[in-house]
Amino acid sequence: MDNSLGIVIVSAGKGSRMGTLESKQYLLLQDKPILIHTLEVFNSMPQVKEIVLVTGQDDVGRVQEWVHEYKMDKVIQVIPGGSERQYSVYKGLLEIGTEWVMIHDGVRPFVDQADIEDCYQMALRTGAAVLAVPVKDTIKQVDGSGIIVDTPDRQSLWAIQTPQTFRVSDLLRSHEEAQRSGFVGTDDSMLVERMGIPVAVVKGSYTNIKITTPDDLEYAAFIKKRKGEG
């Protein structure tokens, strides 16, 4: 059985919600770019065979330099991404040579190695798995005029994170079908779900935040300090 694992880290976004001149994935957290913190988590895991890094068109050169400087020896390719996250993932996926793949956001640097391992093992058992946390708030569905139309049962609601783990063949098929039908989703699981492939949820950690807005930077510094790395 081939359980080899490759990682695609997508880091080609513009960070419009962060609003900084420098793209958020390259902002320094303590002493290193956020993207390097994320890379270090995966690069040091023995289960990981190779990493493909997808960056902005103009950032390939400097990211390649960081990969050497920080000795991220599992990175096999640094390639430019696409205009949507989904297209960036697909470009990365085409470079992966393993049987299994995890897709991870470059701006989720606090993912735990134990949670990554749980997600991987669940995917090996069931075929596909994503990290997630139960939502803590009551979630309302609101219509275009600002009126609440539904309150889904919170017991069934999870906030979905990355990594998301799939067989490479399943994820490729799912992306290609999405492209054919013009479907663009906000995560990879959506594409796999619409192919009728069951995706299991694995409980992760609330600290696996996606750094998105300026207040996340303050929280990120706090998490780093609490981990004893600040």
Ligand SMILES: Nc1ccn([C@@H]2O[C@H](COP(=O)(O)OP(=O)(O)OP(=O)(O)O)[C@@H](O)[C@H]2O)c(=O)n1
């Ligand atoms: N065309 C894109 C868009 C996003 N991403 C990556 O997907 C992850 C999650 O995206 P998000 O947090 O939404 O990042 P941005 O698209 O950069 O942010 P925004 O939506 O605020 O512009 C990030 O690591 C981002 O770099 C990507 O690789 N290619």
Ligand SMILES: C[C@](O)(CO)[C@H](O)COP(=O)(O)O
């Ligand atoms: C994939 C993801 O991180 C899961 O939460 C998220 O959907 C990315 O979405 P965004 O709209 O690009 O922030």
